[in-house]
Amino acid sequence: MPIGLTPEQRDLEGAIARFADRHAGVGETRATLDAIADGHLPAWWDELVALGFHAVHLPDSVGGQGGELIDAACVVEAAATALLPGPLLPTVITGAVAGVAGDDPAAVALAARLAEGVTAATILPGHGDLRATAGDDGWLVTGASRDVLGARAAGVVLAAAETDTGGTAWFVVDPRDDAVTVEARGGTDLTVDVGTVYLDELRVPNALMVNGIDDVAAWDVAAALSACAAAGTLRWCVDAVTSHLRTREQFGKPIGTFQALQHEAAMLLVNTELATAAAWDAIRATDEPPEQRSMAAAGAAIMALAPAPDLLLDALTMFGAIGFTWEHDLHLYWRRAISLAASIGPTTRWSRRLGELGCTHVRDTSLKLGDAEAGFRAEVAEVLDRALELRNDVPSPLGDYPDLATGPQRSLLADAGLLAPHWPPPWGVGATPARQLIIEDEFAKRPALVRPSLNIAEWILPTLLTAGSEDVQRELIPPSxxxxxxxxxxxxxxxxxxxxxxxxxxxxxxxxxxxxxxxxxxxxxxxxxxxxxxxxxxxxxxxxxxxxxxxxxxxxxxxxxxxxxxxxxxxxxxxxxxxxxxxxxxxxxxxxxxxxxxxxxxxxxSERVAIGGYVNIDRAVALRHLVRQPGPDRDAGLCALGELDAYTNAIKALGVRETLRLIDGDAAGPASSIAKVATAVMLRRTFKATLELAGPLAMVEKTDPAVVAPYLRLPAELIGGGTKQIQLNIIAQMIMGLPRK
Known part of the structure; x- marks a missing residue:
């Protein structure tokens, strides 16, 4: 599923695909690779500008389309899927970073130039050794950037330099200035130019200084949009692999019948959906509090950008020698994935940053519905407030699980239809997806109120509702x-x-x-x-x-x-x-x-959905405890925690996207099978990282924090609801349409 969820976003993605079909076929792109590397614009750039694709996220007050950053994300992803060449991504990133400055005059003027069709590139903080010294009427900047995407084609550059006081000065650079040199570099991605920008005592007047850009926010925005391009690259890859496995034959049958290839292709789809969800989450988080924005951006870097090169390499091996030839298009996408991952710096910086944030913060993936359904919300709140005054006095025989305890509190919630609110009355309240979110939100406001679980009955009772008689339903559902x-x-x-x-x-x-x-x-x-x-x-x-x-x-x-x-x-x-x-x-x-x-x-x-929901339980409690302790292994622990939180948050974002689809009236998609596989992978990685950091603590079975005890229970979760291998069969055959034996 692409990043766009709404009909308007899907239409925008379709328009980009049609534009690419008309103007930028892969054959035409191959013929212009040398010119692109030298910074020349594609012949169709003016038409793309006329259609406003480059400026969907820029305010209409400066000549943009007045859309949101998610609209630009859809453009970037669709352009990457179509291998649209040229400096579209760096130009969009520049406009988005300038937007961080709000109404700053220099930022507004830059946005207006971008809306007119001027191409751009951004030198992010720390992406080089630019130094800025303040003067009476402006700044003097000297130094060099690192390699920058789109620098050769850029008509304008938004740059960050370190000041004498250790701060950051943002400014607008005209590449044609005599103090500016842009050196061409042989880019890995053949569809966009790469250059190094040298500034030799460039004088920047105050009018070209941009105030109000937060350095971290700039990196977060750049990572989010780059992740969208990576997601688009992976999406092409999934489609290409699926087509190849359906049609390529060996030993007299399609190679898509081979289980090993089915599983590899299914994992490619799983990882692509997680990458897309993480990129989408990073885009929607750009307007959230800084910690939330940074957690989502780091997640996109870890889940979309970092793994993309290796996933493309997996695809290449599924094609065999065919995919390794210059004539096959796959290497162009592979090169793009490598370049995109490199453009945001070492992955460990992002994983360490997310690990540090994960010690004190939790990524909030909840949907904010505002004042919608105010009457229903008030009714739910009244029931939950009454439940807070009660207690459950009978523990579950299955163990110390508060969500399985019974008593007056649970009975009140059950009789009110809030244990399975999406079921029809009298067993539920017939809650729409939007109303289910309201109920979740009201429970979240009352952390002292444990939401009861139906346990195994959660996936059996829906079948009873579908096929059982009314007498049997009345007999068994309420006491359950x-x-x-x-x-x-x-x-x-x-x-x-x-x-x-x-x-x-x-x-x-x-x-x-x-x-x-x-x-x-x-x-x-x-x-x-x-x-x-x-x-x-x-x-x-x-x-x-x-x-x-x-x-x-x-x-x-x-x-x-x-x-x-x-x-x-x-x-x-x-x-x-x-x-x-x-x-x-x-x-x-x-x-x-x-x-x-x-x-x-x-x-x-139903079982897969319920088990996939285990991601809502923090499985990294022990690891989180361990990385809070000082010591030589803390840095490695922070990186491991960041990678795990990125994976977990991507699964959560996948669920949120599915919920939004359901709210919009779409049919249920393959998210449950994908989440089941992803959850199994997440659990394995979590316990592996925990054991590696725990050291001698794992020599004792029962410890605080618990390390080995939950690990020994892990197989039950990996096997329950169908093993990962069975789920991969389902994804390959039922979702991707690969042939059965």
Whole structure:
């Protein structure tokens, strides 16, 4: 999914793609590479200016289009996807950095020139050794920049220099001034020029000094827009790889049927979606408080810019030698990814910065709805305030989990429909996505109020709502919401884990119901469950996916034997369940005798959403504690924490983008499967980094902070809801459309 979410943003991206098709095909671009490297503008630049694409984010008061920075982000991303050559990105960045200065006269004058079509480049603070000395009527600047994208083509340069007092002076430079030399450099990205700017005692009058640009904000804005270009580059890559794997044949069949390539392509899509989400989050954070803006910008640098070169290299290897040839377009995108990543400096600076911020701040990815639905918000607030006066007095048998405790507080919230507000009344309040956000916001305002969890019932009860009778719903849903009934899921078998079509548990029709015999395994919480959702084969001769029924089983019924399976941490997280002549009444068969496969798919989809939501729990608590301690390893710990927070925040941003799509009325997308894979990767990285920093602390199982104990429980989360490998199969085949065997 591209950065743009609204119809207007999608139209803008489409317009850029059509413009590129008309004027800047890859063949035409290849023919002009030498001229571009020398700083010449593409022949179509004036038409692009006439259409206003370069100035969508500039105020209409200076001749711009009066849009927002997200509009410019859409332009930058779409241009990168189309490999549009020239200095569009550095020009857009210059306008955005100048915008940080607000109404400063020099900044406004610069924006007006950019709106007219003047190209530009920016020398960011510390990106060279420029030194500025104050004089009576201005400044004297000497020094050299580092390599700057678009410097040769620039009609104007916005530059930052260090002053004698250690501050920063921002000023506008005319590259044609006799004191200015721009040296051409052989750029890695062949579609944009690179140059080094030398200033030899350049006199800058006060009228060209720009006041009000915050140095950190300038870097953040530049990183955010560059990340959008990286996301566009990756998006082209995903499309190219998908097409190649569908059509290229080896051994008489498309190579897209090979599981190894399917998994690699699916991970490319996952990482591209995370890169896009992080870039989008950085753009929307430019107007947020400085800490939030910087956290999002660092996340974009780490998640979009830094990994892009390696992801393009992965794509190249999937193409084989074809992708390594000069004639194939892939190397042009690969070169662009390398250059973009280099343009914002070493990645460790961004990860260290995010790690430092992560010790004291949390990225706020919540959506702000303002005064929308004020009446509904007041009703929710009144219920939550009453709940704060109550307590839950019965702990969960599953352990010390406050969100699973039961009592008056939980019952009040359940009866008010706030445990699953998107469900229809009386089980929920039929909340739209916008109203669900309001409820989340009101809970967030009351941190002392723990929002209850339905646990495993969270993904089973929706199936009951879809296919259960009203009597069964009334019997089972209210006590489940209050926590009086607990659930387990009886799907996996010793010979049928993720492959539900291989189920051997049999359900035979008898008077008034079904007689079930079989053996289930890896069943979480079976020893504490009152009811279980069970799949059993109802027709042994039907096609494997068609002869399956979905049953609700009373776990206290005769013939059920539960045998706990002790896991690596010494606790029985899983169970074996043996069913011997277990009777299940007809009313506990959901749907028809052959509807189980479809109902199971919906259950597992809900399970992936619930498990993907684990990202809302901070898994880096121990690591965060460790990096707060002084010592020689702290710097490495800060970088590791920054990388993990960047990954986690990207998953959160992915969820926010999906929520916005739903609010706008779009159908649910593939975010749940992508988030499930990303969450598995995040958990592995988190515990790996924690163990590496913990050192001898990991020699003891139970410590404060807890290091090894949660690590030993990790496999349950990696396996639950389908392993990463199974999810990659789903992404490759169901989302990317790669061929099955």
């Amino acid at each position: 919401q209050r926590g009086d009934l607990r659930w387990c899921q009886l799907f996996s078998e010793p010979g049928a884990g993720s492959d539900l079509a291989a189920l051997s548990t049999r359900a035979v029709k008898v008077d008034g119901g079904w007689r079930i015999n079989g053996h289930k395994i890896w069943t979480s919480s079976a020893q504490h469950a009152h009811y279980g959702a069970l799949l059993a084969r109802t027709d042994p001769v039907a096609a494997k996916h068609r002869g399956i029924g979905y049953f609700v089983v009373d776990m206290r019924a005769d013939g059920i034997e539960v045998q706990p399976i002790k896991t690596a941490d010494g606790e029985p997280h899983f169970n074996e369940v043996f069913l011997t002549d277990v009777f299940v009444p007809d009313r506990m068969l959901l749907g028809g005798p052959a509807d189980g496969w479809g109902l199971a798919i919906s259950t597992m989809a």
